[in-house]
Amino acid sequence: MRGKRSLLSLILVFVMVMSLALTGCGKDDPAKDPDVSETDGKSGNEDNKDAQKDSDSGKDGQKDAKDEVKKPEKIKVMVDGTLVTQENGRAAFEKAWTELTGVEIEIIQPDHDAYYDVVGQTIASGDWPDVILLGSTYYAGYASEGVLWDMTEAWENSDMLASGAIPNPELIDGLKIDGRLYGITPARGNGxxxxxxxxxxxxxxxxxxxxxxxxxxxxxxxxxxxxxxxxxxxxxxxxxxxxxxxxxxxxxxxxxxxxxxxxxxxxxxxxxxxxxxxxxxxxxxxxxxxxxxxxxxxxxxxxxxxxxxxxxxxxxxxxxxxxxxxxxxxxxxxxxxxxxxxxxxxxxxxxxxxxxxxxxxRQAPVWCITSTCENPEAVFDIFFETMLDGGEGQRLWTYGVEGVHWSTVAEEVCGNTYTEGQFHMLENLEKEGTQYTKNHIDPMLSIRKFTAFEDPGAWQIAPEARNSQETFNANSKLVxxxxxxxxxxxxxxxxxxxxxxxxxxxxxxxxxxxxxxxxxxxxxxxxxxxxxxxxxxx
Amino acid sequence: MFRQKKDKVPVSTRSLGKRIYYYRGFYLMFLPVLIFALIFYYAPMLGIRLSFYDYKGIKDPVFTGLKNFEKMFSMKGFWAAFKNTLEISIIKLLINTGAAVVISLLLNELIFLRFKKIAQTIIYLPHFMSWVVTASVFTLILSPTQEGLVNAFLTTLGFVEKGNEIYFLGLRNLWRPAYYVINIWKETGWGTIIFMATLSGINPELYEAASIDGADRWQRMKFITIPALMNTIITVLILNLAKVMNLFESVFVLQNHAVVRQSDVLATYIYTQTFNSGALPNYGYTTAVGLVRSLVGCALVLICNHISKRIRGRGIV
Known part of the structure; x- marks a missing residue:
């Protein structure tokens, strides 16, 4: 009996030791792709650049590629609590976005305070979303590790840049790492x-x-x-x-x-x-x-x-x-x-x-496309071009969904009376007695102004808020x-x-x-x- | 004769499998605990291997042997944190235990039961406050202005001039005393429970006999109460000594840049290395620091166990 016990103990110890020794490095990690491996002595950046050069040689090539780009059926997006949350009508936002783009959207939105813990776990797991919102430290770190898709050419050939609707494109240039761009921010970082x-x-x-x-x-x-x-x-x-x-x-x-x-x-x-x-x-x-x-x-x-x-x-x-x-x-x-x-x-x-x-x-959080995204050019077009379209898409990202987050109907909201046609934010679904102020993009910080119509919520901004923001915007430099x-x-x-x-x-x-x-x-x-x-x- | 009989342990003749089957009900009840322990205590231990790797949570870990440990042992910050952890924890333990004993003895001397219960409840309450709230409250109390209760009091007494108030939490030589006082306030009450239980178990006849023999209050305390408490005091010290490496929350919420050299402990050092590096953290390094911390904690448990066996005749584990 004593012998059996010893044998059992030995087997258990052996299993534990072997599991410790062998469980190290076998997972099928997307970052282990030869393009971003360390063995060839290139950084993830350089490899991404090469890959980008191979796939996009010049504007014509980009345009052709654009024409050939097939719309994805669904985009998986990871974002923090700066977008309307589930409790605040995110389903309505998703529905409206799908109606606008014809593409389904799946939003992964961890608790705001634990966002970067979950981001770290998600990236470590290898199951990456197509699009992810990252703070500047993570943006630079993940870009250098090959997690992010190089969108330099996509940005340079984008309609929003070509149209001249972005008055300060240098804000996006400030996000370049070794001359390459891995993400875009729809709003300034403020300070x-x-x-x-x-x-x-x-x-x-x-x-x-x-x-x-x-x-x-x-x-x-x-x-x-x-x-x-x-x-x-x-x-x-x-x-x-x-x-x-x-x-x-x-x-x-x-x-x-x-x-x-x-x-x-x-x-x-x-x-x-x-x-x-x-x-x-x-x-x-x-x-x-x-x-x-x-x-x-x-x-x-x-x-x-x-x-x-x-x-x-x-x-x-x-x-x-x-x-x-x-x-x-x-x-x-x-x-x-x-x-x-x-x-x-x-x-x-x-x-x-x-x-x-x-x-x-400060550097604003940056929207990035991951390098495992199957169709990054199409995702870029659908996601970024609508987010900053100066019209309906931008309104959706700035103020949310009509009837859920904002309205133009004559009514009283939280003690404030509005006339017919007057744009106003609705009562917060989560915090009774308070009105929404915005969705993801702060209208005062947006890098693109509304062009399809006037900014519907501009009248709501208090003069002192506008004044301080304008003072800052006119007298600041990007960190x-x-x-x-x-x-x-x-x-x-x-x-x-x-x-x-x-x-x-x-x-x-x-x-x-x-x-x-x-x-x-x-x-x-x-x-x-x-x-x-x-x-x-x- | 009796002792010999007790030492003779009956040995079952049935096989292990049969015995497990026989006691299957007990094993079934034990199963959830076993699964819980395996998942939440043993499986995470696999992460220990990261201390031998460079790992940033993206690419596969790169084996680097003992590089993380070499770096750790060469960093002054690590050694300062290591020293602080032991110093702060052990001093805190001694002070808190001593204070708990004193308070217990004082409470034990109270005659009016109602007042005693009220006093006990009041001193237990701080234990239930979170460290974040405690830190906020004491930041106000120790504020280096006339709004700070302590400075206002000292000014009234003439010890401090108005305008030259003392910055208790911002001065390097005062941070630790302030920290110990806050700990006494928060944890002493809770610590008295076990001593009060021991005191209530002392046979009152001993006190009666001592009184008849002419012993005064102080003599009764010295020759009856304190000796009766001694075994409990040693037990509490030993049990808590094993936990000295776990210091984090109380330090984290009270430390600041000026006193980092006096206050940084291993857990806060790991936190800084992980979240304040301004770059993707190397989890390999922080795991290495964590591993050393665990090993020292483990060694302390074993030492305490050994001491406990020597002093009490039985171990703590």
């Missing part, structure tokens, strides 16, 4: 603009600052004076932010006036070389400005531990007067919340001060899209932790900048940074 309370400026007798010196004067007046008019000097401060450095690109967007031309991560300089902005002299200047302002009390002491909601609440409670926050709808939200607290809600969306030059616009390299995966986690620690140490603990920069070098930061830079320039 933060600096709001300043007009009543506070009036109380201290200053105008809107246009350069850093003027800005400092405002900071000082807001911190040491009585900008809120409560009769007490020095009970306010000028600026608050959620963290001293952002967790993701553009990193500096909550404190642009202090960072100015410094960028604490990787970007391509004017000479076309990748560099790490953290190691440049501009970063030292930024740290000095931040430290000085923090020590003088201009910046909220709690900025290190603030969340964005903490900052908003303090702003509404009139504790500080300058808030760099999202442009567009937030302009209205900030105003309304100030007014709800019985305060003057007039805010000025500042143009960037001279030293800043331009606010940073660089950083490639994902092996070295980046290996070292950027530790590098980012070290950089963030140094910024916090210098600003909040008042530590010597030179000593901290020396520590950056001593603890391997400079070496990791250089390795990543080299990999990007390779």
């Amino acid at each position: 933060c603009v600096t709001y300043i309370k007009k009543a506070w400026l009036d109380n201290v007798g200053l105008g809107v600052p246009t350069n850093y010196d003027e800005y400092l004067k405002v900071l000082d007046a807001f911190t040491t004076g009585d900008p809120d008019g409560n009769g007490v000097n020095g009970d306010t401060y000028a600026v608050s932010s959620a963290g001293l450095i952002g967790k993701e690109a553009p990193y500096t967007n909550y404190l642009p006036e202090f960072y100015q031309d410094a960028f604490p991560s990787f970007y391509m300089n004017e000479e076309g070389k990748w560099v790490d902005g953290f190691t440049e002299p501009a970063m030292v200047g930024a740290l000095e400005r931040l430290r000085d302002a923090y020590q003088k009390g201009y910046i909220d002491k709690e900025s290190l531990t603030n969340g964005t909601s903490d900052c908003r609440n303090k702003f509404y409670e009139d504790k500080f007067g300058i808030f760099t926050y999202w442009a567009g709808t937030w302009g209205t939200n900030l105003k309304k919340n100030l007014e709800a607290n019985g305060l003057d809600g007039e805010l000025i969306a500042m143009e960037p001060i001279a030293e800043v030059g331009a606010y940073l616009e 660089p899209l950083v490639l994902s390299t092996e070295e980046m995966s290996q070292y950027n986690g530790d590098l980012t932790t070290l950089k963030n620690e140094i910024v916090a140490n210098v600003v909040t603990q008042g530590m010597d900048i030179e000593a901290e920069m020396q520590r950056f070098a001593d603890e391997g930061g400079a070496e990791w940074s250089q390795m990543i830079v080299d990999s990007l320039n390779r």
Whole structure:
């Protein structure tokens, strides 16, 4: 009996060991296609380029291919919660899209907060959708790993580009990786603009600052004076932010006036070389400005531990007067919340001060076609050309479905009365008492204007929201899209932790900048940074 | 004689298969547990192999041998996190257990039963708050402004000047003390349950006898209560020592960039490497760190088991 037990144990151990040893690499993964294998020494990008060149040689070839393209019966799309959800009438959206295109659509829409977990699992499983929405890090990473279809030629030969309806095609060019395009965004990424309370400026007798010196004067007046008019000097401060450095690109967007031309991560300089902005002299200047302002009390002491909601609440409670926050709808939200607290809600969306030059616009999530899509040219035509057609398709992606998400019937919705023919959004199916504001595309950020008819929802946009958005759009530049390299995966986690620690140490603990920069070098930061830079320039 | 009889274990003469068939009802009841354990505990262990590969979740993993481990052992961040994990966990364990014992003894001295129950309920409540809520509450309480309860109090007492309030969660030398205090507030009450149960099991005749012999309150506590609690204290310490590598949530919600060197633990280090690298993460590396963390945890369990056998005469597993 004892022998049998031992034998059974041995067999079980053997099975476990063998399963551990042999279950490694046998799955039939689409990414294992010879076109993207590592053995030939080419990257996924290069192989995709070759494949693209083989299949599309010139515009005529593209046109012929277009003519020959067979419509797919169904498109499988993966998207986050920025599209109307199942509970909010997604079925109606799918039906309307199918009626518009003649193609069936299957939408995979995981929980918004867990979206990238599910994306990772889906890509790892090998069962890829035809079309997928990706954030910039995943876009660059998946493109370099050969997951995404190279749509450069499809874009360059597209009707929407040829028609000239896209006023800023450079926004799409900004998505190119090594000159190749793997995705398109229907809307700008948006960013933060600096709001300043007009009543506070009036109380201290200053105008809107246009350069850093003027800005400092405002900071000082807001911190040491009585900008809120409560009769007490020095009970306010000028600026608050959620963290001293952002967790993701553009990193500096909550404190642009202090960072100015410094960028604490990787970007391509004017000479076309990748560099790490953290190691440049501009970063030292930024740290000095931040430290000085923090020590003088201009910046909220709690900025290190603030969340964005903490900052908003303090702003509404009139504790500080300058808030760099999202442009567009937030302009209205900030105003309304100030007014709800019985305060003057007039805010000025500042143009960037001279030293800043331009606010940073984040990379918007990108719609991509996967490299396993059987008929990518047709999917491109059907999906993108309708999404940005300037007419019915765009209206569907912007406002949803008539009768479900919007209407023009005379009625009262959530206490608002509309006349016959007046476009308005309907009551949210999930949140009673609130109206929808949009579907997937924010009308203020769309890269294409409506051309078939006037933007039906334009009249609904509050003037302060429009003003802040226009200020931002006219004074912003796109944050660089950083490639994902092996070295980046290996070292950027530790590098980012070290950089963030140094910024916090210098600003909040008042530590010597030179000593901290020396520590950056001593603890391997400079070496990791250089390795990543080299990999990007390779 | 009796002991010899007890040690003699009867051996069944039936085959294993027959015995399984005989007890099939029990095996059937056990089956769901077995399936659950296999699927959710043992099958995921296959992922351990990724620590020997480079893997970004797209292409097939590429075998790299011990490269991930070499990198891990060469990274200062890893060693800082490793050291912090042990330091923070063990200090937290000792402080929390000590506080729980003290509170238990104090509660045990309470005469009015109603007040005792109310006090117990109040100190249990923080355990049921999520760490996210706890962090928010303490960020307000420890705010470096006059709105922060602690700073306002210190200002009133004259220890802190107005305008020079202390940033408890933002200063490197104060973050850990603040963290331990928050932990005491949240977990001590819950920790008293087991000690209160032990205290209620002490024979009251011992106290009566001690009183008759002239022992005062302090002497009764010193010579009866504390010795009676000692075995439980050691048990609690040993059981919790095995879990010291599991530290994550409480640190994650309270840490910030300024104190990362004092607060980063292995679990938060893995999180940073996975989600904050700005690139597709190398799951091979993070799995390697996770594996080391598990192995250290496993070693601690075995050591604790050994200590437990030595002290209590029986193991914990």
